[in-house]
Amino acid sequence: MATYKRILLKLSGESLMGEKQYGIDEKRLAEYAAQIKEIHEMGIQTGIVIGGGNIFRGLSGANKGFDRVKGDQMGMLATVINSLALSSALVAAGVKARVLTAVRMEPIGEFYNKWKAIECMEAGEVVIMSAGTGNPFFTTDTGSSLRGIEIEADVMLKGTRVDGIYTADPEKDPTATKFHDITYDEVLKRGLKVMDLTATCMCKENNLPIIVFDMDTVGNLKKVMQGEEIGTLVHN
Numbered sequence: 001m002a003t004y005k006r007i008l009l010k011l012s013g014e015s016l017m018g019e020k021q022y023g024i025d026e027k028r029l030a031e032y033a034a035q036i037k038e039i040h041e042m043g044i045q046t047g048i049v050i051g052g053g054n055i056f057r058g059l060s061g062a063n064k065g066f067d068r069v070k071g072d073q074m075g076m077l078a079t080v081i082n083s084l085a086l087s088s089a090l091v092a093a094g095v096k097a098r099v100l101t102a103v104r105m106e107p108i109g110e111f112y113n114k115w116k117a118i119e120c121m122e123a124g125e126v127v128i129m130s131a132g133t134g135n136p137f138f139t140t141d142t143g144s145s146l147r148g149i150e151i152e153a154d155v156m157l158k159g160t161r162v163d164g165i166y167t168a169d170p171e172k173d174p175t176a177t178k179f180h181d182i183t184y185d186e187v188l189k190r191g192l193k194v195m196d197l198t199a200t201c202m203c204k205e206n207n208l209p210i211i212v213f214d215m216d217t218v219g220n221l222k223k224v225m226q227g228e229e230i231g232t233l234v235h236n
């Protein structure tokens, strides 16, 4: 039984690499598409934002001598590449999918607006909102919170490679312990870096709950949608 009518799913670009060092792992892509198909078949309206860290990040480009704004634009284009790949995998799995872009680039994708996104989801399409916010100095976490609020999602799901929010980065600190749930204020006070702080603030101010969970384990997305408490819930 689905507990949510409409969701915003944020996928990690880095996770899309799978076992690779760079780019897109076809197996991981197909697994993501299959998981999304499962919840789409439950009747859940699904909006998606995907990161670009498997291809390019503006900040790392700045370290290599790129102008920061151009680097961020390259990063936003990286999210468009991932979005196109995901839409292609979804269509191959038999799911109608559409890519909208935060920067005009027809015919690659239609220019995003809230009403178009909602109309398409209500008509049974999975909508992938690409190019982040369209502005430099942001991330796709912030793009996700923005789009989640705009499309009036019931929840923002951050599907990543860790299974929730910990007291410290679990990939660096083996003594870190996991939160079952946590308030936005506590995430901000502790400076927990699983999501950027701008995104957390936006969700707090607009009362959009966040669930952080491990998307790389097949079947988890459906479990979260069925109400299984396998990740960490962030709430007021």
Ligand SMILES: Nc1ncnc2c1ncn2[C@@H]1O[C@H](COP(=O)(O)OP(=O)(O)OP(=O)(O)O)[C@@H](O)[C@H]1O
Pocket (backbone or CB within 6 Å): 011, 012, 013, 014, 015, 050, 051, 052, 053, 054, 140, 141, 159, 160, 161, 162, 164, 165, 166, 167, 168, 169, 170, 171, 192, 193, 194, 195
């Ligand atoms: N307190 C914490 N709890 C859980 N994870 C944390 C924490 N602090 C840092 N992290 C790290 O945050 C990462 C999750 O970020 P993730 O890779 O999904 O997003 P991202 O960097 O925005 O991805 P992309 O930009 O590629 O889309 C985890 O892999 C984890 O190592």
Ligand SMILES: O=c1ccn([C@@H]2O[C@H](COP(=O)(O)O)[C@@H](O)[C@H]2O)c(=O)[nH]1
Pocket (backbone or CB within 6 Å): 013, 050, 051, 052, 053, 056, 057, 058, 059, 071, 072, 073, 074, 075, 076, 077, 078, 079, 131, 132, 133, 134, 135, 136, 137, 138, 139, 140, 141, 143
């Ligand atoms: O609104 C946005 C979103 C993203 N960017 C740039 O893209 C890369 C990739 O996004 P990730 O969230 O890191 O996966 C990001 O590092 C920024 O450089 C942006 O400028 N504006």
